[in-house]
Amino acid sequence: MLHNLCRGVASSWVALTLLALTGCGSLSGAGSKAAQAITPYKIDIVQGNVVTREQVAVLRPGMPRAMVQDVLGTSLLTSVFHAERWDYVFTLKRQGAEPQARRVTVFFKGDAMDRVEADELPSESEFVATLKSNPIKGPLPPLTASEENLSKFPAPAKTDAPGTAAGGAPTVYPPLEPAAGP
Numbered sequence: 603m604l605h606n607l608c609r610g611v612a613s614s615w616v617a618l619t620l621l622a623l624t625g626c627g628s629l630s631g632a633g634s635k636a637a638q639a640i641t642p643y644k645i646d647i648v649q650g651n652v653v654t655r656e657q658v659a660v661l662r663p664g665m666p667r668a669m670v671q672d673v674l675g676t677s678l679l680t681s682v683f684h685a686e687r688w689d690y691v692f693t694l695k696r697q698g699a700e701p702q703a704r705r706v707t708v709f710f711k712g713d714a715m716d717r718v719e720a721d722e723l724p725s726e727s728e729f730v731a732t733l734k735s736n737p738i739k740g741p742l743p744p745l746t747a748s749e750e751n752l753s754k755f756p757a758p759a760k761t762d763a764p765g766t767a768a769g770g771a772p773t774v775y776p777p778l779e780p781a782a783g784p
Contacts (some may be wrong), residue, residue: 637712650678650692654726658718661708665715670708677708685712692733698761702732 653674660673670688671677677688689708706720724732 619670622730633755645692646697647695649694651675652689652692653704653720653723655723656726656727658706658720658723661715661718662775663715663717665717667710670715674706674708684717699732 651674657673659756673687674690678691679689686709687763688708688710690708692702692704694702704721704723706718706723708718709716
């Protein structure tokens, strides 16, 4: 009799488990709506070099590699097999915004720049505008203090000797090296 009771409990347990699992499949539509409403925070992922229209406009054929590097920075991709080519790749992935991806390729002949191939690049101000998030709504508070607000704070302590702070610590220090003689 005990054996039959255990068998009945076990079969009931299996039946409840299967019923619960089939219920999960029928609620998938409701679960996805809840998942869309509540999403985890995702950090901004920035990779590569930001290259703007203004930077590319400075480049001229015949510029040495060092000058190109001064303007654009160190390239993200360099290859032993393609020593005459530098690739600047930039990607930005932000939550709630379209991902940005741009590529600039600089070709060299020897030590001199030959040509530049680039995707459509933003100006510096256009790129900065894409970085702004949630603007502050409403008027900004004034950045000045009225006499009434200033009177709430104690007046600064006066020092007795010139060159010392309120706590007695010197504010004027001797030179680190002796003065050069004649």
